[in-house]
Amino acid sequence: MKKQNNKQDQPLTSILKCRDVLVKFGDFTALDRFSFGMADKEIHFLIGPNGAGKTTFLDVLCGLTKMSDGSITFQKNYSIDDKKEFEIARKGIGRKFQAPSIFPHLTVQENLEVAMKQEKGVFSMLRAKMTKKQKEKIDRQLEIIGLAGKRDILAGGLSHGQKQWLEIGMVMMQEPELLLLDEPIAGMTEEEEEKTGSLLRELKQDCSLIVVEHDMDFVREYAEKVTVMHEGTLLSEGTMEEIQQNDKVREVYLGSKGADAHA
Numbered sequence: 001m002k003k004q005n006n007k008q009d010q011p012l013t014s015i016l017k018c019r020d021v022l023v024k025f026g027d028f029t030a031l032d033r034f035s036f037g038m039a040d041k042e043i044h045f046l047i048g049p050n051g052a053g054k055t056t057f058l059d060v061l062c063g064l065t066k067m068s069d070g071s072i073t074f075q076k077n078y079s080i081d082d083k084k085e086f087e088i089a090r091k092g093i094g095r096k097f098q099a100p101s102i103f104p105h106l107t108v109q110e111n112l113e114v115a116m117k118q119e120k121g122v123f124s125m126l127r128a129k130m131t132k133k134q135k136e137k138i139d140r141q142l143e144i145i146g147l148a149g150k151r152d153i154l155a156g157g158l159s160h161g162q163k164q165w166l167e168i169g170m171v172m173m174q175e176p177e178l179l180l181l182d183e184p185i186a187g188m189t190e191e192e193e194e195k196t197g198s199l200l201r202e203l204k205q206d207c208s209l210i211v212v213e214h215d216m217d218f219v220r221e222y223a224e225k226v227t228v229m230h231e232g233t234l235l236s237e238g239t240m241e242e243i244q245q246n247d248k249v250r251e252v253y254l255g256s257k258g259a260d261a262h263a
């Protein structure tokens, strides 16, 4: 049986422990001793009003922004505190940014090939012959992101939603253990939103997910756990049902126009 945590101890299956993370931009404190933990293979949503520090936290996790103080341990004992972005990515934290950064003039499949092993240059990677295992890995990923039928299409010709899924697939080619997604359904049609939700559940077989999102219907449907941030601090944490009951959360976020209006 899993030993459950109290506020100080994380569950035994914990993949990430962040303690008192402090981020300052000049005199402004964006993360104010923010603590966060999550279990392995969990879909964990981060919500909160504009400027709460959600994106800054993802930036810290992937090494883009450095902490002024605090500590972050990934997996059992990997400290990311002093690590560079590429080291953190290699260790298994993958990030998909809001704007797609696919190669529009390469096919869908070629985009995944390029993403598979980034230590080689784009064109030497495309010229290099793929092993059977690599081909299988790409076929599997194409199925997961729902683009198997579009593998030979130039990525620039995909719809907005398909481009987002391709980019998620590209990050997944690096086999991250923790995937960070910032507003994955922004600009999507309702049908694309549903497909994205199913995709998140599918990805959970392979990795843990932290998702920043403002669309409360989407959070309600797909979140296993929700952390509410406010002014760089932790306001509340729990299931969506639990945080909906929290008066402070209703006051600063859910009751305001900030939540769904943003999406």
Ligand SMILES: Nc1ncnc2c1ncn2[C@@H]1O[C@H](COP(=O)(O)OP(=O)(O)OP(=O)(O)O)[C@@H](O)[C@H]1O
Binding pocket: 025, 028, 030, 048, 049, 050, 051, 052, 053, 054, 055, 056, 057
């Ligand atoms: N590089 C920076 N320099 C100065 N201030 C910054 C910088 N990056 C973020 N901030 C500030 O830090 C605060 C937190 O920003 P952040 O983008 O993390 O919030 P957020 O919760 O993701 O908001 P949103 O929901 O609007 O995306 C904001 O007030 C923002 O203006």
